[in-house]
Amino acid sequence: MAPSEALSSVVLGPDGVPEGLALSDAAGWNQTADDWRLFVEQGRVFGLRDGDTGPLVATAAALPYAGGIGWISMVLVHPAWRHQGLATALMARCVAHLGALGATPVLDATPAGQQAYSRVGFEDGFTLARWEGTVSAGASVPSAMPADATTVSKLDAQASGCGRGFLLADFLQRAGSRAWMAAGNTGFAIAREGRRATQIGPLVAEDEASALSLLQTALAGLRGRVFLDVPERWASLRGWLELNGFARQRSFVRMALGAAPIASVNDRLFVLAGPEFG
Numbered sequence: 001m002a003p004s005e006a007l008s009s010v011v012l013g014p015d016g017v018p019e020g021l022a023l024s025d026a027a028g029w030n031q032t033a034d035d036w037r038l039f040v041e042q043g044r045v046f047g048l049r050d051g052d053t054g055p056l057v058a059t060a061a062a063l064p065y066a067g068g069i070g071w072i073s074m075v076l077v078h079p080a081w082r083h084q085g086l087a088t089a090l091m092a093r094c095v096a097h098l099g100a101l102g103a104t105p106v107l108d109a110t111p112a113g114q115q116a117y118s119r120v121g122f123e124d125g126f127t128l129a130r131w132e133g134t135v136s137a138g139a140s141v142p143s144a145m146p147a148d149a150t151t152v153s154k155l156d157a158q159a160s161g162c163g164r165g166f167l168l169a170d171f172l173q174r175a176g177s178r179a180w181m182a183a184g185n186t187g188f189a190i191a192r193e194g195r196r197a198t199q200i201g202p203l204v205a206e207d208e209a210s211a212l213s214l215l216q217t218a219l220a221g222l223r224g225r226v227f228l229d230v231p232e233r234w235a236s237l238r239g240w241l242e243l244n245g246f247a248r249q250r251s252f253v254r255m256a257l258g259a260a261p262i263a264s265v266n267d268r269l270f271v272l273a274g275p276e277f278g
């Protein structure tokens with residue numbers, strides 16, 4: 001179904017950040033104004049507005065990474081406007097935009113989204129789960145080691161298969177962010193503030209044992225509700241999270257419209273940046 005003629009297409013600018021945030025808040029998502037700002041500044045957020053000046057009712061964001069990858073996320077439709085093809089239309093705009101940039105569209109889909117994306121040609125990659133837990137800082141809190149954005153970006157590029165140094169640099173400079181380096185600068189973990197919980201990720205390490213140790217260090221320095229998105233492949237990490245009171249909140253499948261190495265789990269990427277960033 002074509003989007004209603006009562007709607008006007010917009011590309012969100014910096015002024016649209018509060019409206020985008022209102023939509024993700026209403027859906028109970030964890031993204032902050034900083035996340036929306038990043039999508040607007042570094043990518044393109046397609047939206048639909050009720051009339052020419054009415055409220056924003058739907059969004060979808062396309063964020064290009066170096067290495068020919070285009071991340072799609074923030075597919076949100078106000079409840080009153082659902083089932084009219086709005087998400088499908090905005091997704092198509094993201095795909096066309098990324099195609100024009102020569103980038104392969106990739107996303108992390110919920111099970112319901114997976115069916116919708118399969119219909120338009122996206123293919124399944126690996127599966128992952130969001131874990132949720134509550135932590136209280138221990139008696140001796142390890143101090144976060146200074147994280148150098150260049151080192152972190154290099155490690156992330158090797159692990160994620162795409163260049164997104166701007167994303168890591170942005171996470172690192174945000175108020176409330178924390179970062180931990182593994183010994184010998186072989187890995188790192190970043191935690192950033194979200195609307196509902198602190199989000200840990202990315203976490204890059206040499207192997208699963210080092211990843212677990214880095215995760216424990218990070219958790220020891222945090223307090224309150226924590227979310228982290230872990231590829232299902234990492235069974236030891238999953239086992240540890242379960243034993244330590246974390247609950248599986250929801251599952252996702254990584255999907256790509258075309259060939260993309262990022263659709264396979266890399267040996268060094270243990271916690272993702274989040275479904276909105278990959």
Ligand SMILES: CC(C)(COP(=O)(O)OP(=O)(O)OC[C@H]1O[C@@H](n2cnc3c(N)ncnc32)[C@H](O)[C@@H]1OP(=O)(O)O)[C@@H](O)C(=O)NCCC(=O)NCCS
Nearest residue numbers: 027075076077082083084085086087088109110112113116
């Ligand atoms: C999911 C959502 C974006 C679908 O918006 P929509 O405009 O109603 O979807 P369309 O009419 O274009 O889509 C056609 C069908 O595909 C489904 N679909 C499309 N995109 C989807 C997606 N990303 N996730 C789940 N289902 C999706 C729709 O539910 C719809 O099925 P239905 O009409 O039989 O229920 C909307 O329900 C929403 O904002 N939900 C909350 C946020 C969310 O879950 N976003 C998706 C994250 S992956």
